Amino acid sequence: MKRKPQLLIAATSSGCGKTTFTLGLLRALRKRGLSVASFKCGPDYIDPKFHALASSPSLEELHLHTSINLDQYMMSSEHLREVYTRHSKAADAMIVEGVMGLFDGATRMQGSSASLAQTLDIPVVLLVNAASSAYSVGALIYGFAHWKPDVQIAGVIFNRVASESHYRFLVEAAEDAGVPSLGYIPRTQLLDVPSRHLGLSLSELERLDELPESIATLIEQHVEVNRLLELCLRPTPPQPIATSQESTQGNLRISVARDEAFNFIYQENILALERLGEISYFSPIRDRALPATDLVYLPGGYPEFYLEQLSANAAMREQIYNYVLGGGKVLAECGGMMYLCRTIIDEAGTSYPMCGVLDNEATMEEMKLSLGYRSVHTAGLTLRGHEFHYSKLKHTGSEDNIAQQHNARGIEVPTAMYRKGNVIAGYTHLYWAEQNILDLWSAQDNEEANA
Template sequence: MRSELLIGAASSGSGKTTFTLGLLRAMARRGFVVQPFKCGPDYIDTRHHQMAAGRSSVNLDRFMMSEKHVEEVYRRYAFPADIAITEGVMGLFDGYDGMQGSSAGIAAELDIPVVLIVNAKSTAYSVAPLLYGFKHFYPKIRIVGAVFNFVASENHYYYLKQACSDAGVEALGYLPKQENIAIPSRHLGLSLDSDFCFDEFADRIADLVDKYVCVDRLLELTTVTGKSEYSRPKADIQQESFGSLRITIARDAAFNFVYTENIAYLERLGTVTYFSPLTDTSLPPTDFLYLPGGYPELHLPALSENQPMLDAIRSYIREGGHALAECGGMMYLCRAIIGQDGHTFPMVGVLDQTATMQPMKLRLGYRTLQWGEFRLSGHEFHYSSIVPAENALPSCVTAFSALGRQVDTPLYHYRNLLAGYTHLYWADPASNAWLHHFLEK
């Protein structure tokens, strides 16, 4: 028996992540092989999923990925698991343009049953029309039940169950209102603080899920049958022609915002080696260097003081080494980073510009970058900026938002380096010709 479910919500802030983490940990503790997924471009929730379930979480995103690729990725990771749990994004029907790219769209395309999380704070029987509307608004999805969050008491839950019964949605339980089941916030989403006791936190939520949610009934309602065994398309295998590449990826507390399937794709192109710009003093033999985003602003003294690593990366890029740097990785390659406290820390210096955390202003959204004949897709999410300068580096792309409006998101091209704020997605064979062109140069 296998189960698949998508955890959706009426709106952001309903408790999708909390419930997802608790359910992942509860199922893993029962000995199930649990495969987590995340709708949308988030790279922080996926890390929490991995810590809760013990398996890498995979993004499903219909802006950055084709429908074929989403289906192939989902089946490849979900089929070997006992339970596939997908956390939705924002409200169930919220997409980048109406319902396009929404969790409901993913659920319909992949035929995944939906469990709805409802914020029950300051409401009771009034959730009935909400549940009825969500169940009937879009007939292509199946809402099999509801779990309530922030429930004050058993008496409160009695009225919520009554609402479920009258709306035709099965009540599957609730999470009680508690102060100790909140992840501390960081300015860029949910915290990844190393001093946060995540295992204890996940176990605490899992205990609540086991106590207050009808997990066995949830699994029964989300049982899937008849889906064929996965086999990887031959066309995808034939496209990969760089099997001997030596690929080096930054991975430590400062650089860790990656898409699981991007890394899996690189592993099919060559041998992947990880290093730490914080603690290592040299690069391994490298054909392609990848500096992903993360929290460099939280580690400015350590990054700036590691002079041997700064020298090694500077020499590699200036001598023509191929490299890709995203967001925090791009900031690291600047001349300097100005921290939130106003202090300036020298960095690699191959990009003749300065990044600053002052003032902090959010830039957020999907991006399409037109680079000559190539279109690159990704997501921008940061609070830093580049200090304006007379001799500012030119962007090599024209950038557009999800709605096709031109935006000023840059991508810099210096020798064999591409660097910018956009977290790019390149694992989809339908749209990654730019990566192969870049590696062939």
């Protein structure tokens, strides 16, 4: 059986430089002429954009290098393995960026980087922040290597290393911990990953392109890349059998909002929508007309950074309002839901008119983070998703809450899912790649008919 380099880049904690190292390694392998399939552990939307930038020869080819989310809370194990295998088929190597510390999960190890590595049966390359440390890191490495023996740690990379003499202490520590040291990234302020709000437009991505290039240069100088790839060789995953669902093709016209303000989109959700029909993309910022459509998907993003542009495009706001008035189906998540409200209020208290579909106001005043996995129960259906936002709804409108939601520990949370006509909206970013999202409407209609 053919073998390919496959690895999960993990760390002892958040802030150790996982994203920095991942971007550099992706760019270094691309410069070696390798095609790399990249993945992100968890529900993160921003890191996959950075992955695509690091893997693509040009900004025009970003769409060909999509990084895929792998999330054990939102995805079944069978679906997760199928997704990993399918996207790895044409790749020369596979790289997964982990989340938080190696063993940190929603509950104990559930959904952690370590658990994902176990599920995919791939080794871990552990990143250690070596700032202000020397031989003592050996105890840390030993603990990580032996805490869960069935998690394979292929080697360790040190970040923020002060000098070659500093690195020699670290090598000795790794040797005595029984874990190969594969190199280091020197301490420099040039490699800080920029604001999570950046990278949303092509112009911003063009400015960010220097970051993976700089990291790749340091990796080639200080990391044993060939040895890393050799230690991480694993058998190619068996190719999945195509399902009947994948072979069907619907005839719906589907419109997806995608621009700087709305771009928190799971690629597997898009593939699921493609099975239902033909997708057209539109920009609520720039486009004046909504495509002819049977379903509109308004994903999350950062509408709060583009309030003037969204509000100024009255033609699009009116188009969406009239589409909904005529009975059109809309699924709106987080920022997409905010766009459907009467207004969005910024941090300073300034109000910007939006679509007026929902009898609510969204506000960024007195921001407070709402974060966590969500299990959504509505009309006999259960969907999984993730909530992440700083805004809140200022007033409760006339829309009905049609769902009960729980966090990863099974505790009920007050997050609502609203329905008004054929609009279904809420703060939770849903993952529906294993389901037919149209069931959301049919289940609600059946429940109302049987009431």
